Amino acid sequence: MGGKQDENEAYGKPAKYDPSFRGPIKNRSCTDVICCVLFFLFILGYIVVGIVAWVYGDPRQVLYPRNSTGAYCGMGENKDKPYVLYFNIFSCILSANIITVAQNSLQCPTPQVCVSSCPETPWAVESNQLSLTVGEVFSKGNKNFCLPGVPQNMIVLESLQQELCPSFLLPSTPALGRCFPLPNVNYTLPDFPGIHNTSVSQGISGLLDSINARDITVKIFEDFARSWYWILVALGVALVLSLLFILLLRLMAGPLVLVLILGVLAVLAYGIYHCWDQYRVLRDKGASISQLGFTTNLSAYKSVQETWLAALILLAVIEGILLLLLIFLRQRIRIAIALLQEASKAVGQMMSTLFYPLVTFVLLVICIAYWAMTALYLATSGQPQYVYWVSNESAPGCENAPVNASCDPMAQSTNYTCPGLMCVFQGYTSTGLVQRSLFNLQIYGILGLFWTINWVLALGQCVLAGAFASFYWAFHKPQDIPTFPLSAAFIRTLRYHTGSLAFGALILSLVQIARIILEYIDHKLRGAQNPMARCIMCCFKCCLWCLEKFIKFLNRNAYIMIAIYGKNFCVSAKNAFMLLMRNVVRVVVLDKVTDLLLLFGKLLVVGGVGVLSFFFFSGQIKGLGKDFENPHLNYYWLPIMTSIVGAYVIASGFFSVFGMCVDTLFLCFLEDLERHDGSLDRPYYMPKSLLKILGKKNEVPPGNKKRKK
Numbered sequence: 001m002g003g004k005q006d007e008n009e010a011y012g013k014p015a016k017y018d019p020s021f022r023g024p025i026k027n028r029s030c031t032d033v034i035c036c037v038l039f040f041l042f043i044l045g046y047i048v049v050g051i052v053a054w055v056y057g058d059p060r061q062v063l064y065p066r067n068s069t070g071a072y073c074g075m076g077e078n079k080d081k082p083y084v085l086y087f088n089i090f091s092c093i094l095s096a097n098i099i100t101v102a103q104n105s106l107q108c109p110t111p112q113v114c115v116s117s118c119p120e121t122p123w124a125v126e127s128n129q130l131s132l133t134v135g136e137v138f139s140k141g142n143k144n145f146c147l148p149g150v151p152q153n154m155i156v157l158e159s160l161q162q163e164l165c166p167s168f169l170l171p172s173t174p175a176l177g178r179c180f181p182l183p184n185v186n187y188t189l190p191d192f193p194g195i196h197n198t199s200v201s202q203g204i205s206g207l208l209d210s211i212n213a214r215d216i217t218v219k220i221f222e223d224f225a226r227s228w229y230w231i232l233v234a235l236g237v238a239l240v241l242s243l244l245f246i247l248l249l250r251l252m253a254g255p256l257v258l259v260l261i262l263g264v265l266a267v268l269a270y271g272i273y274h275c276w277d278q279y280r281v282l283r284d285k286g287a288s289i290s291q292l293g294f295t296t297n298l299s300a301y302k303s304v305q306e307t308w309l310a311a312l313i314l315l316a317v318i319e320g321i322l323l324l325l326l327i328f329l330r331q332r333i334r335i336a337i338a339l340l341q342e343a344s345k346a347v348g349q350m351m352s353t354l355f356y357p358l359v360t361f362v363l364l365v366i367c368i369a370y371w372a373m374t375a376l377y378l379a380t381s382g383q384p385q386y387v388y389w390v391s392n393e394s395a396p397g398c399e400n401a402p403v404n405a406s407c408d409p410m411a412q413s414t415n416y417t418c419p420g421l422m423c424v425f426q427g428y429t430s431t432g433l434v435q436r437s438l439f440n441l442q443i444y445g446i447l448g449l450f451w452t453i454n455w456v457l458a459l460g461q462c463v464l465a466g467a468f469a470s471f472y473w474a475f476h477k478p479q480d481i482p483t484f485p486l487s488a489a490f491i492r493t494l495r496y497h498t499g500s501l502a503f504g505a506l507i508l509s510l511v512q513i514a515r516i517i518l519e520y521i522d523h524k525l526r527g528a529q530n531p532m533a534r535c536i537m538c539c540f541k542c543c544l545w546c547l548e549k550f551i552k553f554l555n556r557n558a559y560i561m562i563a564i565y566g567k568n569f570c571v572s573a574k575n576a577f578m579l580l581m582r583n584v585v586r587v588v589v590l591d592k593v594t595d596l597l598l599l600f601g602k603l604l605v606v607g608g609v610g611v612l613s614f615f616f617f618s619g620q621i622k623g624l625g626k627d628f629e630n631p632h633l634n635y636y637w638l639p640i641m642t643s644i645v646g647a648y649v650i651a652s653g654f655f656s657v658f659g660m661c662v663d664t665l666f667l668c669f670l671e672d673l674e675r676h677d678g679s680l681d682r683p684y685y686m687p688k689s690l691l692k693i694l695g696k697k698n699e700v701p702p703g704n705k706k707r708k709k
Contacts, residue, residue: 014674016674018675021675023472023474024492025565030499031567031568032568035500043452045444046452049374049378049441056377057381065083067112068113082116082174084112085145085179086178087110110163111163113146119170123169124169130155131156132155134154134165137156138165143169227639231646234643238606238647242605242651245604247348257596257597268318276312332585340597340662350468350471353467358653364456367449371446371449375442378438381438388402388403398421401421447509447513454504454505459494459501462559464489465489465564466564467485467486467489468665469668470489473668493562501559508551511544518537522541561575579667580670590662605651613644614640617636669690672685678696678698
């Protein structure tokens, strides 16, 4: 007996009866105050980082294109000239790959000028125009695309040698604020160094395929403008389906669970049959692994009988284990079903909880938007640097050109002996306190992103747990349920437990950042790793993944205990873990049954919305009338994918509330079993369905309005 008692108390002593306990404690004090203070100080520092980024940053460097003088197009004196025209657009392709060009904000080693509109017709300087002046050729011909400040009396040949005016123009379309040539247009260009007429069309098409996203963007916006109300209808259908599924759980959770379990067993049974059929065919053919030998081509193993025999044995073992579990754990499965039904009742009594994920979503958007803007401003906090550049350093007169030397794009070049010498953008300065601390500030911002996001998620879990706990610990439902349980739980959590939520969120954030760092190191060293190093790295990543999952599970249950008892994070996590370990079999059964049901619900909602959206937007539903015709779209799959993603988000939001309700009621149920015995003084709070399954009953006489105090 003593050994059994010691074994039962290995995970802590069961909770004792407390006559004053009536659900979530109202008289509580602040928890984890030190972590709360650190969190607020960190948030203040995060705000300071945002202010510093806003003061020193200039996102216009990313949002607006620049001309060769460094001035922004579409702003200030160039307000009426929003587009950049490249004198030689092909230098973007000839000088570097398109990824490098995109990383440099589409800066190409060629003069650039702000224009009000892009050229519409092809044109090139003719040989008889080289001796004329700039004013005669460019100004009079309505082709005034020269750099600002070029004298009108300058000879055209000299302006071309110094690259002050374009030698040719191509019909272009504005994209991303730049004038990009139109593809599939037949025109002939004169010979220029490094450019051939045969490669013009291919170069333009390749450039547009890589960076010209405007046409696609316009078509996307057009599709959204034509189909947004139908997308909202699809999201409304997802909302209704989610509510119907929760209602279905309330009415027939038992049959649903039975159908899902039998479905899993049927799928495994079919897998066993299929493996046996393949094994029998290959066995008759004599296809053995001894004939195949060892090979790195894994698909070849499908043609040997041993592969299907191993799969057959594995599936048979899993099928047998599930059948045994179904037989011996049927009582616990019934408890899980009863808890699911009770969770559906709780959600029905507090419908406002279903819309709390909207609050979480708004807070998450604020956190992500603040981090994105701060990171953008920090990335553009340096001053732009310009250096001299020339396309051909070996050209006559360019031997002594100050290539790569700093220059001022606003000042005109004085080295006229080198044709094509220009001042081009190189990057941003790394001098100054902010620039030298840029990496540290970005790391601070990343930590702020993870910490605030995890804190918002923790807040949502703790608030919902407090609301659902007040439902369970109401002896007479719904009379004893508080009037505004969700609002009370929200205020109570913010007032007393901000520090505890920050503590749990910080632990989880550190593990997630460690995973990201490990993934980054693995990505950088993947080519240089030997098999042993890859194996070790894989083990480290697997361990961190398991650690993150465990911390999420522990935090979730700790927040439930915090919401009920108001104790600090460490004590709540310990009590929750001990309580779950004392009922580990029930935990596993409930977790898997709940996961199976919620997965089925998500598939039902997302699959239903996806199928309906596909048939509607692809025009396969006929006879709906003129008011219900599918819109004419450029990409009919776009609203379909939007509807599917939106349906998944809605279903995840609804079912996350339902999952939190199940977990909260489960912990309350376990505490109820330990605290009470059904007597007149210590009646159970659990519903009659659970009492019937457990073979227990309350001695409170029927018709009593109040439990005995």
